[in-house]
Structures are given as structure tokens and as C-alpha cells.
Amino acid sequence: MSDISQAITREQAQLRAAQLEVHHYRLEIDVTDDAEFQVDAVITFSASQGAIGHTSFIDLLGHQVSSAKLNGTDVSYDGAQLALANLQQDNELVVSSSSQYSTTGEGLHRYVDPFDEAEYLYSQCEPADARRIFPVFEQPDLKATFELHVTAPAHWTVLSNEPGDFALDDDVARWTFDTTPVMSSYLFALIAGEYTQVAQSSWDTESASVPLSIWARKSMAFHVDAEEMLDITRAGFAFYEEQFGVAYPFTKYDQIFVPEFNAGAMENIGAVTITESYIFRSAVPQAMVQRRAITILHELAHMWFGNLVTMRWWDDLWLNESFAEFVSHLAAIHAGYSDAWTTFNAAEKTWAYRQDQLATTHPVIADMVDLDAVAVNFDGITYAKGASVLRQLVAWVGTEHFMAGVRAYFTEHAWSNTEFSDLLRHLEAASGRDLAGWADEWLHSTGVNTLSWQRHEDSVVITQSQPARQHRVGIGFYDVINDRLTRTDFLEIDLKSEVTAIAAQESPVIVVNDGDLTYAKLRPDTTSLSTLTERLGDIDDSLTRSLLWGAAWDKTRDGEISGSWFLKLILQHIGAETDSSVVFSLLRQATTVLDNFLPSSQGSGYREQFATGIWELAQEAEAGSDIQLQLVQAYIRHARHDAVVAQLAEKRGLEGFSVSTDMSWSALQRLVALGEVGESEIDAALAEDDSSTGHLAAVQARAMIPTSDAKAEAWEQISTGDLTNLELRHMVMGFGDVHDPQLLDPYVDKYFDQINQLWADSSFETAETLALGLFPMWAITERTAQRTISVAETTSYTGLERILTELHDDVRRALTAQATF
Known part of the structure; x- marks a missing residue:
């Protein structure tokens, strides 16, 4: 059974919160061994009068426990929890344990750079993976202080939520970090390895000076746009401190690019971790640059909303994420991205509209009965619909009233846990409006x-x-x-x-x-x-163009108009589009039409026509412009003839257009899928780009080789191999990228026959990659739809049931769109 399914329920969390008050974690973590880390934990907590003499539990996943004593008495461990029997008014739990490092991006992840063999660790604890690292009361309302000591190789840097210092002892360093303020366990941070400080600065006011730093691994440091990031960060500090009426509440602010990260970023107090996808070693669309800026501002907003004041339980996850998403776009405008709301409409709201029309839609305030429910609800409703609803609220009550309510909320609830009703009370007081009806209409209902x-x-x-x-x-x-x-x-x-x-x-x-x-679809x-x-x-x-592009896309998705009409509309008007995020979204939507919404008998013809049209537009576009870059990228994705693609693979492009190493990899991958090149060309490209990025590109390319043997080998490695989370993701993408869907015919039945077991054998992140990435969208048929819903209705895994139910909706929508064609 998947670890994540060993879930803590809301009912258990409420009982534990009523029984216990957690005071302090003293953690000694040894990361000098390549295979596993050692943890010595001392945790102090008290029990309520009614809980004295009774039993509770503390969470610890997948460790080897060598010793565990509560108030001097041995406690039992079942692989997920330590039983805490005969509670006293004041309690001390002492645990010594060890665990292997993660390769899935959950818990304490270990990565070895293929370029220079440097080692890197980072923690990822949200929603409930601190328990993979140390014994912890894993729920957001049992806040405590954390005292961290780390033993690491002497040449490593170690970062955590608070500043730290070290003493050398031969070839190891013993780090001691300042004790944190009270915080929730999901915000714990441990980052260790050969990270280099790319840049440092500070945020200075009359009352404080907050150190700011940017970190990355050595082989990626050169490509980090550190000064731009620091400028955005300082703009965010200025905006939030003014709007929230509370100075930055923590000691420092590190932003660390970490390898093989599953999310965009994580708001650990004082030590934000960020995906390396936001390190651009070559030209990228401005849409990506703006998305990075908004992500930086999103995580900074969490320092107040989420970290200073924290949700009591995950039912209010939406508010944590929606608030940060909403105010990050306000802050982005303040930071110079005047078209931030266009980006929001083109990308985030499109995500929300899709999510809200699935059979699995849920109210913005979701019913998070356990951690399984939490894991699958980091979705378009939690982030984008909630942010859209907040924007509608602000339009109704006014920005000043909204922010006045937020300021009062922070003042009253700093360092504590709250529910949405606490914020609503302050917003009502500030605006003079009764918002209960609004909340019922928008937060407790579903649909668009x-x-x-x-x-x-x-x-x-x-x-x-x-x-x-x-x-x-x-x-x-x-x-x-x-x-x-x-x-x-x-x-x-x-x-x-x-x-x-x-x-x-x-x-x-x-x-x-x-x-x-x-928040509405438009006709x-x-x-x-x-x-x-x-x-x-x-x-x-x-923004108006984005709204109307969205209306055209909705009509296409809903089967009210042919996908061919939408493709023609793109070819006719995308060349005049000036907003990078709109172009980015349109080209992704075109891919959905070409992959899923066209009948198989006509798909190849329309794809060739679209690719030809895109290449003509690329030739007409301003040399080196953002839109030319995106059009060339789209051409590579859809091309089915090799001549131009081969030139791009050799880094020969249009006049005035520079073909990057990353683009040449994309072109080479397309040639692989076409059957024009194979292993030897992949090996040669990797020899020229012996980097982590090149390694992943080669992994994906090998999985794209269009032979039965190559696909069989890829399936074997995917389903049973020892792959890291990012290697798995790239191999899965390559496996499904075929020009002849018949090549994957054997894997339709394999998927449905094996997905339950694959889910059972995997952590949640891995299982989700497999369930989504291997799903046979190359076979959009009535039989695929029926098999999908059949497995969804019979599986015992909540997360898998939801994913398959949504995939069933996707197949049904595709069949409707094909019929409309």
C-alpha cells in the first residue's frame, strides 16, 4: 500500500489537537552517510487534563527505529506511527531512527549531479512528509518551536529556517541553527550539499534588515538570474509590508533552487525551495519569466498568509493558496508586470475552468477528510478558482476594505491557527457587508x-x-x-x-x-x-483579447464548434498577439486539439497543415522575438517532416534566430520519434551537453525511439526500474510521444491491468506520474472510456479513483469534440 494512504484523518487530528500541546522539537540529523540519514529527536509536549493516562500517537514514516521512549518507557512503532501510551501532563519523547533518502521529491530528497557528482539534499514536507524525516505531530495546528543540529560533510553548505553556524571536526561540520518561532511541521526546511550562494542582498527598513540570498547547485549557478529575482523579491517585501501592515515576521529570506523538485516552489519559513525549471540556461518565452516572478511573489506572500497565520486544518488549504495567488498578481503589477491579470486569465483561470467542469469538482472550501483528500486537492479549484473568487470579492467590497480586513486579521491571529470564518469576520467588519451569502454562493457550491x-x-x-x-x-x-x-x-x-x-x-x-x-465562461x-x-x-x-480567446477555447472544448475552426482562428490571429502568456496558452490548446479533438482519420492532415502554418508565421515574425521563439517551439512539437527539424537539431535556424542547446534537443527528440535518428545520435548529443539537463533530455529521447523493443524496454524501466522522480517523468513523456499510435496498442490493456499495482507500490508523487503519464490518451475510444471508469469504480485507492474519473471525463470530452468535427 502506498505510504501516503497511511493517512491521518481530520477526526484524528481534531482529537489530537484537543489532547496535546506541542512545545519543542530538538532534532539532531546526520547526513554524512550516502545511503541513509540518522535522526535523534527529543520532543516535549503536554497533555490536557482529560488526556492524562490515555494514548495518542506521533507520526514517523518508513524509518528503522533503534530506540523510542516516552517518559523513559519504550514505545511501539508500526512503520507509520509511534504509540504514545499513558500520557502525563508533561511529556518527553526520545527517538533514535534512520531512513533512506528519498528519490521521489518527498521527505528528504537526495540528488547526485551527473555533471560533477556533487551531492544535494533538500526537504519537502507539505502536506505531510515531515514524518518521512523525523517523528512529528503531523498537522498544521500543532505548532511548536524547532531546534536543529545537523552533522554534514565539511565542504557542504547547510540551510534551514533560521540562521546557523558550524564547527569543523575533521572532515565533518556540526551545524547549529537558531531556534525557530512557533511553526507548523510542513514548513520545516533542511537543505544541504554543495550549494553555492549566487547572490546576497538585504531588505532594509528603519526597524529591521532582513538578509536575502539566492542559492543553486554549482553546475547551474551561472544561469541564475539572481539580480532580477532579488529585485522582484524586494518589490514584494515593499508591497506586502505596506498592504498587510505587518513587517516581515522572520529572520532571513533564502531562495534555493533545488534539483528534481515536484512543485513550482515551497514556502518554507525563511528558506523557500524553487524548481530548477525556473533557471533558464537558454531563451524562454516571456510567459515563463513572468510565471517565475509571480511564483516568487506567491511564496513570499505565504510568509504572512500561511506561515505567520496558519490554517487549522487542510479544509482551508484553498485560502492559503488562493490568497497567495491573488495577492501575488497584485504584487506583480507593483513590480512592473502590468499585464499580470492577462497572465492570470490565460493560464490560471483556464486551469480552474477545466477543473470545475470535471466529475470530481468540489467546492472551493473542500471537505478534506484525510491526507489522501489533501494530496489530490492541490488543484485548479484550490489555487485558481479560489483566487478568481477573491478577485470577485474585492471587486464587490473594494480593495481598501479588503486589505483593511486582512490587516486586522494578521494583527489578531499572528502565530496562531485560524479558519476561514476568522478572516470573513474581519472582512465583514472592514467592508460593512454581510458576506455569509456571498460565501455560500461562491465557496460552498460547485461549477462555473x-x-x-x-x-x-x-x-x-x-x-x-x-x-x-x-x-x-x-x-x-x-x-x-x-x-x-x-x-x-x-x-x-x-x-x-x-x-x-x-x-x-x-x-x-x-x-x-x-x-x-x-469567474464565468463567456458566450x-x-x-x-x-x-x-x-x-x-x-x-x-x-486582457480583453485573452477573455475572447478563452471564449473561443471554451466553445471548442464544449463541443459547440469544431476544433478545426479553433486551429484556423489561431493561425489567423496569433501572429498579431503581443502577450506572451496568451500565445503560450493558445499553443498548448492547439496541441490538445491536434492530439485529442480531431478524428484519427484526419488528425495527420490537420497537424501537417497547422505545422506548416506555424512555420510560415515564424518566418514572418520579428527575428529573435518572443513570439518567433514560441512558434518555432510549436513547429518542432508538431512537425512530421524532417528537413527543417534536422536543421534546428544542428542549431541552424532562421536568420537572426539563435537555436539553443535546449531547442536542439527538442528537435533531435522529434527526429527520434520520426525514426530518422537513434541511439548513436542521442549519445553524441549527450556527449556535447554532459549536464543534468542533457541527461534528462537523453532519457526522454531514448523512450521516444519508435520501435516495439524500445517501447517495451521503456515500459519495463518505468514500471519496475530504479528511476528518480524527474527521470521517471521524462521517460513517461517520451514513451507516449509517438507518431504512430498503433505502436502503443499493447499498452492500453497493460495500463488498465497494472495501474492498481503500480499505484500500490509507489509513493503518491510517483503513483500520480504513472497514472497520468501512462494513460492511453493515444487511444481515444469508447472502450478506453469504459475501461477507465470501470477501474475508477473498483479501485480501493482514493487518489487513483479521482485521477481515473478525471481522465474518463477527458476521454468523453475528446469523443464529443471529435463527433463535432
């Missing part, structure tokens, strides 16, 4: 409204799908001025019922929800849609 509008004489009639909610929306009227579609009038109204009629001028384009204040009127089909690229506002 569709706003459609039609023209009737001198009015526009707006209809919203049921159940109707109150929407604060802007309505924009666009006319042709200097050959551009420019907004000539604008008003804000509240939509409170199913049908709302407003007086309106005649305009070529009318946009409901202009400004994107609410433009016939005149607007006709104008947009011909002139979408002429709209002079990036």
Missing part, C-alpha cells in the same frame, strides 16, 4: 456559470446559467478606430438573476466581464463572434 448575451434593439440581454450567482462585471463596447478595435464605452453592473437587460449602444464587439472581474453574441472571427487580433487590450 456561463454568461451569454444577445442584442435586442437598443439593449443587451445577459443570461447566466443556473444556479445563478451575484456577479460584479464590467461591460465593454468596442468600435473600429484607426483600424483597431478599441473600447469606446464601459460600465460596471451586478448580475443578480438569471436574465439581466441593459441599455446598450450598437458596437461591433460587446464584451461582458470585460476586465475579468468575475458572445452573434455579431461580436462574427467580428472576432475576422478581427480578434485587432483588439488593442491584451
Whole structure:
């Protein structure tokens, strides 16, 4: 059974919180051994009067326990928990144990750089993987102080939540870190290895000076845009301290790029870990640069919202993430990214709309009955729908009232745990509004409204799908001025019922929800849609264009219009698009259409037509521009002829366009999938790029070799091999990237026959990669749909059930789209 399924329930957590008050963890961790780490833990806690003499438990996953005593008496261990019997008013638990390092990115992960064989460790504890490192009361409302001592090789750097110092003892260093303020266990940080400090600075005010540092592994340090990151970080400090009315509450702020990281970043107090995907060793779309900036600001926001004031239980995970997502976009505008809300609409809201239309949709405030439920709810509703709903709330009550409520919330609840009702109370007091009805409408319900509008004489009639909610929306009227579609009038109204009629001028384009204040799908009127089909690229506002691109995509996803129409719309107007995030999203959506929404009998023809069109646009684009880069990347993804791709693999591109090593790898991988090149060319490319990035590119390329033997070998390594989390991810991507789906016919049955066992044998992160990455979307048939739902309905694994239910929805949607074609 998967470790993550040894879940703590909300009911258990509530009982334990009522029984216990945790005071202090003293941790001595030895990481000098390559195979395993040693932990000596002393934990002090007290029991409530009613719990004295009774039994509780503390969490510890997968350790070898050599000694464990509670108040001097041996305690039992079952591989997941230590039983704490005969509790006293004051208790001391002493545990000595050891465990192997993680290779899945959960707990204490170990990585060896293939370039220089340098070693790197980092912890990842959210939502409940501190228990893989040391014995811990693994729930957010049992905060305590942490005192950390680490024994490490003398040449390593060791970082944690607080500043530390070391004393050398021959070839080891003994590190001692300052004791933390009270904090939740999921925020614990231990980063150790041959990390190098890329840059350092400080955030200085009249009352404090906070050290700021950027860290990375040695072989990646050169590529880190450290000064840009520090500029964004300082802008975030300035914005949040002003808006929240509370100075940064911790001692320092390290940001550490760590290898093989599963998430984008993690908000460990004072030691934020960030994926190396945000280290750009070659040109990337500006969309990625902006996404990195927003991620930096998102994690910084958590220092207040999540770390200073923490959710009591994971039911309020949405608020932790949604708040950080919402304010990070406000902060991004302050930091100079004026089009941050366009990025939010193009990327985050698209994610939310998809998630909210699945059979597994859930209210923003989800019912997190146990840690299994938590693990699968780091999703588009928790992050993006919640942030969208907060934006709608701010549009309703006003930014100043919202921030006044937030400031009062921080003042009252600093260092403690709260529930959403605590924040709602402060927002009501600041705004003078009763928000209970709003919370019921938006936070305790599911689904997304569709706003459609039609023209009737001198009015526009707006209809919203049921159940109707109150929407604060802007309505924009666009006319042709200097050959551009420019907004000539604008008003804000509240939509409170199913049908709302407003007086309106005649305009070529009318946009409901202009400004994107609410959360809803859009269905433009016939005149607007006709104008947009011909002139979408002429709209002079990036957010409005993104909204209307989104409406076109929704109609395509919902099977209301052919995927071929959407592809034509992209080819007609993407060349005029100036927003990188919109281009990025459109090209991903085009891939979904080409992979899933076109009948197999016509897919190859439309893919060739689309690739040809994209290459023509790339040739017409400004040399070296962001859009040219994205168009060339898309061409490589969809090309089915080798001549141009071969040139790109040899780093020969368009005039004025520099082909990076990363792009040449992508081109080589496409040649591999075409059957034009193989092992020897992959080996030669790896010899030229002997780096961790090159290693992963080669892993993916080998899995793309279009032979039965290569696919069989890849499946064997994926299902039984000793791969790290990132190697597994790249091999899975390569395995499924085929030009002839018949090559993977044998693996449809293999998937459904084996996925239960693969899930059972894996940690959650690994299991999720396998369940999603190996799913046979190359075989979109009624039989695939039926087998998917059959396994979903019979599996005993909650996480797998949810993933398969969502994949079943994807297959059904694809079948509907193909029928519409």
C-alpha cells in the first residue's frame, strides 16, 4: 500500500489537537552517510487534563527505529506511527531512527549531479512528509518551536529556517541553527550539499534588515538570474509590508533552487525551495519569466498568509493558496508586470475552468477528510478558482476594505491557527457587508456559470446559467478606430438573476466581464463572434483579447464548434498577439486539439497543415522575438517532416534566430520519434551537453525511439526500474510521444491491468506520474472510456479513483469534440 494512504484523518487530528500541546522539537540529523540519514529527536509536549493516562500517537514514516521512549518507557512503532501510551501532563519523547533518502521529491530528497557528482539534499514536507524525516505531530495546528543540529560533510553548505553556524571536526561540520518561532511541521526546511550562494542582498527598513540570498547547485549557478529575482523579491517585501501592515515576521529570506523538485516552489519559513525549471540556461518565452516572478511573489506572500497565520486544518488549504495567488498578481503589477491579470486569465483561470467542469469538482472550501483528500486537492479549484473568487470579492467590497480586513486579521491571529470564518469576520467588519451569502454562493457550491448575451434593439440581454450567482462585471463596447478595435464605452453592473437587460449602444464587439472581474465562461453574441472571427487580433487590450480567446477555447472544448475552426482562428490571429502568456496558452490548446479533438482519420492532415502554418508565421515574425521563439517551439512539437527539424537539431535556424542547446534537443527528440535518428545520435548529443539537463533530455529521447523493443524496454524501466522522480517523468513523456499510435496498442490493456499495482507500490508523487503519464490518451475510444471508469469504480485507492474519473471525463470530452468535427 502506498505510504501516503497511511493517512491521518481530520477526526484524528481534531482529537489530537484537543489532547496535546506541542512545545519543542530538538532534532539532531546526520547526513554524512550516502545511503541513509540518522535522526535523534527529543520532543516535549503536554497533555490536557482529560488526556492524562490515555494514548495518542506521533507520526514517523518508513524509518528503522533503534530506540523510542516516552517518559523513559519504550514505545511501539508500526512503520507509520509511534504509540504514545499513558500520557502525563508533561511529556518527553526520545527517538533514535534512520531512513533512506528519498528519490521521489518527498521527505528528504537526495540528488547526485551527473555533471560533477556533487551531492544535494533538500526537504519537502507539505502536506505531510515531515514524518518521512523525523517523528512529528503531523498537522498544521500543532505548532511548536524547532531546534536543529545537523552533522554534514565539511565542504557542504547547510540551510534551514533560521540562521546557523558550524564547527569543523575533521572532515565533518556540526551545524547549529537558531531556534525557530512557533511553526507548523510542513514548513520545516533542511537543505544541504554543495550549494553555492549566487547572490546576497538585504531588505532594509528603519526597524529591521532582513538578509536575502539566492542559492543553486554549482553546475547551474551561472544561469541564475539572481539580480532580477532579488529585485522582484524586494518589490514584494515593499508591497506586502505596506498592504498587510505587518513587517516581515522572520529572520532571513533564502531562495534555493533545488534539483528534481515536484512543485513550482515551497514556502518554507525563511528558506523557500524553487524548481530548477525556473533557471533558464537558454531563451524562454516571456510567459515563463513572468510565471517565475509571480511564483516568487506567491511564496513570499505565504510568509504572512500561511506561515505567520496558519490554517487549522487542510479544509482551508484553498485560502492559503488562493490568497497567495491573488495577492501575488497584485504584487506583480507593483513590480512592473502590468499585464499580470492577462497572465492570470490565460493560464490560471483556464486551469480552474477545466477543473470545475470535471466529475470530481468540489467546492472551493473542500471537505478534506484525510491526507489522501489533501494530496489530490492541490488543484485548479484550490489555487485558481479560489483566487478568481477573491478577485470577485474585492471587486464587490473594494480593495481598501479588503486589505483593511486582512490587516486586522494578521494583527489578531499572528502565530496562531485560524479558519476561514476568522478572516470573513474581519472582512465583514472592514467592508460593512454581510458576506455569509456571498460565501455560500461562491465557496460552498460547485461549477462555473456561463454568461451569454444577445442584442435586442437598443439593449443587451445577459443570461447566466443556473444556479445563478451575484456577479460584479464590467461591460465593454468596442468600435473600429484607426483600424483597431478599441473600447469606446464601459460600465460596471451586478448580475443578480438569471436574465439581466441593459441599455446598450450598437458596437461591433460587446464584451461582458470585460476586465475579468468575475469567474464565468463567456458566450458572445452573434455579431461580436462574427467580428472576432475576422478581427480578434485587432483588439488593442491584451486582457480583453485573452477573455475572447478563452471564449473561443471554451466553445471548442464544449463541443459547440469544431476544433478545426479553433486551429484556423489561431493561425489567423496569433501572429498579431503581443502577450506572451496568451500565445503560450493558445499553443498548448492547439496541441490538445491536434492530439485529442480531431478524428484519427484526419488528425495527420490537420497537424501537417497547422505545422506548416506555424512555420510560415515564424518566418514572418520579428527575428529573435518572443513570439518567433514560441512558434518555432510549436513547429518542432508538431512537425512530421524532417528537413527543417534536422536543421534546428544542428542549431541552424532562421536568420537572426539563435537555436539553443535546449531547442536542439527538442528537435533531435522529434527526429527520434520520426525514426530518422537513434541511439548513436542521442549519445553524441549527450556527449556535447554532459549536464543534468542533457541527461534528462537523453532519457526522454531514448523512450521516444519508435520501435516495439524500445517501447517495451521503456515500459519495463518505468514500471519496475530504479528511476528518480524527474527521470521517471521524462521517460513517461517520451514513451507516449509517438507518431504512430498503433505502436502503443499493447499498452492500453497493460495500463488498465497494472495501474492498481503500480499505484500500490509507489509513493503518491510517483503513483500520480504513472497514472497520468501512462494513460492511453493515444487511444481515444469508447472502450478506453469504459475501461477507465470501470477501474475508477473498483479501485480501493482514493487518489487513483479521482485521477481515473478525471481522465474518463477527458476521454468523453475528446469523443464529443471529435463527433463535432
